[in-house]
Amino acid sequence: MPTADELLSADTVRTLARLLAAAAGRTSAPTVLTCADALDGLSYSARVAAIRDAVLADLPADWPGFEAVVRNALTDRPGLGRFDGWMTFPVNEAVAVRGLEAFEPGLALLHDLTPRLTAESAVRPFLRADPARALAVVRDWTADPDPHVRRLASEGTRPRLPWAPQLPAFIADPRPARPVLDALYRDESEYVRRSVANHLNDISRDHPELAVEIAAAWLAAPTTGRVVRHGLRTLIKAGHPGALTLLGHAPDVLVTVDGPHISTPQVAVGGYLVFDYAVTNSGSTPAELVVDYVIHHVKANGTRTPKVFKLATRALAPGEKLTGTRRHSFKPITTRRYHSGEHLVQIQVNGRVRGEAGFSLDAG
Structure with missing residues (x-):
């Protein structure tokens, strides 16, 4: 800028x-x-x-x-x-x-x-x-x-x-x-x-x-x-x-979510959270999906606050699977202060949480 x-x-x-x-x-x-x-x-x-x-x-x-x-x-x-x-x-x-x-x-x-x-x-x-x-x-x-x-x-x-x-x-x-x-x-x-x-x-x-x-x-x-x-x-x-x-993204869509599977359970500020996921259309009709992930950041008082990030917007045929790996940066930024503690990442499909896992962040 x-x-x-x-x-x-x-x-x-x-x-x-x-x-x-x-x-x-x-x-x-x-x-x-x-x-x-x-x-x-x-x-x-x-x-x-x-x-x-x-x-x-x-x-x-x-x-x-x-x-x-x-x-x-x-x-x-x-x-x-x-x-x-x-x-x-x-x-x-x-x-x-x-x-x-x-x-x-x-x-x-x-x-x-x-x-x-x-x-x-x-x-x-x-x-x-x-x-x-x-x-x-x-x-x-x-x-x-x-x-x-x-x-x-x-x-x-x-x-x-x-x-x-x-x-x-x-x-x-x-x-x-x-x-x-x-x-x-x-x-x-x-x-x-x-x-x-x-x-x-x-x-x-x-x-x-x-x-x-x-x-x-x-x-x-x-x-x-x-x-x-x-x-x-x-x-x-x-x-x-x-x-x-x-927009055609039914919240009650029939999907199966595998993950998130975290490969970096301990993350330091400046590093990356890495996880993979899979979303399968388990219904009998095509599904219009908005797939996001949610990071629940630890606040100074120990509570968590969520922030939503985009993964994919896709149409899946019956039985079709969407897979991916995401690297989420914890590089210091002016708009967020990181705090050490147990954080949470969730997979969200059409606005509903379908899977979650925890990881530890070390803010130094």
């Missing part, structure tokens, strides 16, 4: 200062220029905030003047660089501050900025301030000829968009944004459809039954299977019966 300096480097911000100064008809944007030399040690989010505040300081305080400068910056100026990419992200955030009182014109400016780099985070203050008013604009974006704008409609309204402010109103009730998704789930662009699937996955975390209801309606269209599968991925891993059944 790129570092904060790679995304918003001092040189990038100096280029932004030149472009904004030219767009404003001035010789410099002094606050943005000074900001370029004060970024060392700042995280990406801190850099965005600092540059946003510098942009607000250098550009006119009134909305018409502010908007005019930003729109002028969208006109390419040979020799000065291009107003594009990550430098636009803090400008989008400045629009979210200065344009909130203007509202519809503020959203219109984000519409025009998002092809340069997504404004998905900047649109959210408008949705938080007045969801109905903002949605009236966003719904029109679903028919825009530019896929970046159509994706903005879906991504910007996600209840739990990563690395962005949550939308509490849509977490409590995501239905007002559903017309946006219904307009886009068959979009010609994979880029847009992927966003729709991620939005549906957000909904599934708080309203699983609604997510399944939406997915069931979409499956009437022949091109939405992939969108639905990706959108219900969290429910599939969690073994949600409605999601599994909708």
Whole structure:
């Protein structure tokens, strides 16, 4: 993943200062220029905030003047660089501050900025301030000829968009944004459809039954299977019966599971858990299977917490067997702290545990 300096480097911000100064008809944007030399040690989010505040300081305080400068910056100026990419992200955030009182014109400016780099985070203050008013604009974006704008409609309204402010109103009730998704789930662009699937996955975390209801309606269209599968991925891993059944993975499917057979009963952090397994369709009809494994990690207090990982999605004929060996890494990662103790690995088929075994982890 790129570092904060790679995304918003001092040189990038100096280029932004030149472009904004030219767009404003001035010789410099002094606050943005000074900001370029004060970024060392700042995280990406801190850099965005600092540059946003510098942009607000250098550009006119009134909305018409502010908007005019930003729109002028969208006109390419040979020799000065291009107003594009990550430098636009803090400008989008400045629009979210200065344009909130203007509202519809503020959203219109984000519409025009998002092809340069997504404004998905900047649109959210408008949705938080007045969801109905903002949605009236966003719904029109679903028919825009530019896929970046159509994706903005879906991504910007996600209840739990990563690395962005949550939308509490849509977490409590995501239905007002559903017309946006219904307009886009068959979009010609994979880029847009992927966003729709991620939005549906957000909904599934708080309203699983609604997510399944939406997915069931979409499956009437022949091109939405992939969108639905990706959108219900969290429910599939969690073994949600409605999601599994909708996708043809009956929880009570007739299978025989042999394993997991562990070949590394003692694992050190930095090493691997190695196990093999076999799943046989013991029924008399073909079976659509989602085969996962679950690691129950020991917590600091000695209890365990499960994490589901994918093994295979396969159709097995009657009597057909699926076999495999998995190496699961216990390499240190920033998102998980390992603790010594007796762990557990389970094989899960269509959301139901079919076999398990224990192993010991030494965290050092």
